[in-house]
Amino acid sequence: MSKTAMATAYLIDDDSITLELMSGIIEPIGVEPACFNDAEAFLSAYTPRPCECVISDMRMPGVSGLQLHKVLQQRYPVPPPLIIVTGYAEVTAAVEAMKQGAFDFVEKPINGHQFLEKLQAALSLSRQLHQKRLDLSARDARIALLTPKEQEVLQAVLEGLPSKDIASKLNLSVRTVENHRARIMEKLRVNSAMELMRDFMVSFAR
Known part of the structure; x- marks a missing residue:
């Protein structure tokens, strides 16, 4: 597995063990984990980066993974790719989130190989989205x-x-x-x- 330079994965889960597990999977490929126990803390700290992915649990106290997806779409013209972590019973809801623009979902228990494949695909998309963000900023500057x-x-x-x-x-x-x-x-x-x-x-x- 090749390393992904200057990449950040925002990991959001109210379960610290799951956060540690996901961090341990991604760190060996050079992706920097940024861990949060709830979506509110993530939203307060988030600043768009050139290569990034948001990985959020479906069900959390406060803002859920699905609600987070909607907030990101509302706040950012070019939102970051979002992968939803879900239990078996929640797969239907995760699929519906994908129809609304979420990048993908992974099921618990997390399969490390599958998790990395989806993460790297999301990071690849993120680089393209960053260029789109730059293009939009340049056009906005001209309109001004x-x-x-x-x-x-x-x-x-x-x-x-x-x-x-x-x-x-x-x-x-x-x-x-x-x-x-x-x-x-x-x-x-x-x-x-x-x-x-x-x-x-x-x-x-x-």
């Missing part, structure tokens, strides 16, 4: 360069409205709208409306 009126015009462009309709909607002349569009394209470093839609639809809609 726009004036409020330019942002209004951009919103209308992303809705697919032609300049004539934008002018009517914003009480501007068509010429003024065209001037705004030209400045928007320059500030956002795009060459066409198609490129604008492709690169900024998600960023501006958030």
Whole structure:
């Protein structure tokens, strides 16, 4: 098993023995464990990292693993991969969580080989998500360069409205709208409306 450089696994379980077991499995491959006894403590300490995975027990006092999944989705545009640790009777709920975006689940008792396979797959996805996070941040920085009126015009462009309709909607002349569009394209470093839609639809809609 190859080592995974600069990777962090956030382990969340109210059972200290399970935390020790998971830590012992991942440390030999170079993954740093960060252990928490409840989801609230994790959420207070969490800061996104380039290579990370959250591994949470399904049932815990306070915030459950499923509730944690929803909180991460609400708080972060690009949430970290989440693996849910579950008992046999909870598999159906874990599968439902995957349908809603959780990365995977592992059953107790934990199989070390299977656990590592799923962890490394999640960390691989995390690297891709980190790049997406960087791309979104860069796009957000460009959008911040726009004036409020330019942002209004951009919103209308992303809705697919032609300049004539934008002018009517914003009480501007068509010429003024065209001037705004030209400045928007320059500030956002795009060459066409198609490129604008492709690169900024998600960023501006958030």
